[in-house]
Amino acid sequence: MATNLFRGERALTLGWPEWPEASFHFIWLRDNCQCASCLHPSTRERTHFTADVPAEVAPATAELIGDGDLRVVWAPNALDPEGHESLYPDGFLRSFRYPDEGAVQQPAPARRLWASELNGRVPRFDFAEVVRDDAALLGWCEAIRDVGLAVVHGLPNHNGEVERFVERVAFVRETVYDRLHEVFVDPKAYNVASTALELKPHTDMPNYAWPPSIQLLHFMRNEATGGETTAVDGFQVAERLRAERPESFELLTRVQATWRMFSEKGDVVGRAPMITLDPDGRITLVRFSNQLMQPLQIAPELVEPFYEAYRIFARMIEDPANQVVMRANSGDLVTTHNHRVLHGRKAFDPASGARKLQLSYMDFDDLLSRIRLLGARRAAQAA
Numbered sequence: 001m002a003t004n005l006f007r008g009e010r011a012l013t014l015g016w017p018e019w020p021e022a023s024f025h026f027i028w029l030r031d032n033c034q035c036a037s038c039l040h041p042s043t044r045e046r047t048h049f050t051a052d053v054p055a056e057v058a059p060a061t062a063e064l065i066g067d068g069d070l071r072v073v074w075a076p077n078a079l080d081p082e083g084h085e086s087l088y089p090d091g092f093l094r095s096f097r098y099p100d101e102g103a104v105q106q107p108a109p110a111r112r113l114w115a116s117e118l119n120g121r122v123p124r125f126d127f128a129e130v131v132r133d134d135a136a137l138l139g140w141c142e143a144i145r146d147v148g149l150a151v152v153h154g155l156p157n158h159n160g161e162v163e164r165f166v167e168r169v170a171f172v173r174e175t176v177y178d179r180l181h182e183v184f185v186d187p188k189a190y191n192v193a194s195t196a197l198e199l200k201p202h203t204d205m206p207n208y209a210w211p212p213s214i215q216l217l218h219f220m221r222n223e224a225t226g227g228e229t230t231a232v233d234g235f236q237v238a239e240r241l242r243a244e245r246p247e248s249f250e251l252l253t254r255v256q257a258t259w260r261m262f263s264e265k266g267d268v269v270g271r272a273p274m275i276t277l278d279p280d281g282r283i284t285l286v287r288f289s290n291q292l293m294q295p296l297q298i299a300p301e302l303v304e305p306f307y308e309a310y311r312i313f314a315r316m317i318e319d320p321a322n323q324v325v326m327r328a329n330s331g332d333l334v335t336t337h338n339h340r341v342l343h344g345r346k347a348f349d350p351a352s353g354a355r356k357l358q359l360s361y362m363d364f365d366d367l368l369s370r371i372r373l374l375g376a377r378r379a380a381q382a383a
């Protein structure tokens, strides 16, 4: 619990025996008052308008009470003509310390980058357990969050099973393809997936501003010769590109390529860089689809440098040292974080046996939400 309190000119600083001290600006504290008139008691949503908190807001008094909770009485101000009282639980202040003071409110998801050493070690889960047992479901969710690739085995050969699996976790993400998309050899195919040709590692639907972020591919039957599944950790390869060829990496974060995908239902065209960074420079999204990329429309002086950067990145993706190659059997559900992990398949012989796949998508935000809910339920059961 907090044991020290120091009042500065614009902020209060708290000290804990076991944590570095942390400061909170007056304006931040007043805006984040936890009382029932500032936070709606059932929705926990803010009820005052943040812009109404005046810049000069300041405490009349501030003190630590009870188990290190902070009590502030605010001097009358434009928002509180009569003054106002706030109480901040110790745990609230510890969890919301400013990031540069040792804590981040929402830590970025953990990442375990991988290359070919993941061969034979792809996380595997049993379908019946994932459906029945929350701990197994949490295990699968965490594997997608941290590794970005996992196999669930033992799915029944039922039409729509992958859709029901998604609904067990969260919600189906619908796209220009059907909610439940069939992959089989189709002479009238929209794209190369519905042929027996090799499909180089790619991410799905980079043509969307927010591509579907988790792909779930149900191998209902896979008795054909060939057709091994390939997978590449796009974040790992992009990090390597950043380290080894920084000028190419920088170009791929800046130059916008174009992708297009169509079906009988729609025609989605999008422009974006191949590598997206967040404001801290972390890689958050890799787009790579040889088959969907459209003619470049970029400044003339960037055309040749872009092709060079693309070539280097693509050769790294194709390098067996960066690839997992595995045989997906009938009943396997191959699941990937589609903003990170590229998937592909080797050519197969359609005359050698049946090969029937169904796929659905869901979104990563909903996976993180499920992890949060399962964690909260586990904590409640343990209490």
Ligand SMILES: [Fe+2]
Pocket: 193, 202, 203, 204, 343
């Ligand atoms: Fe695909």
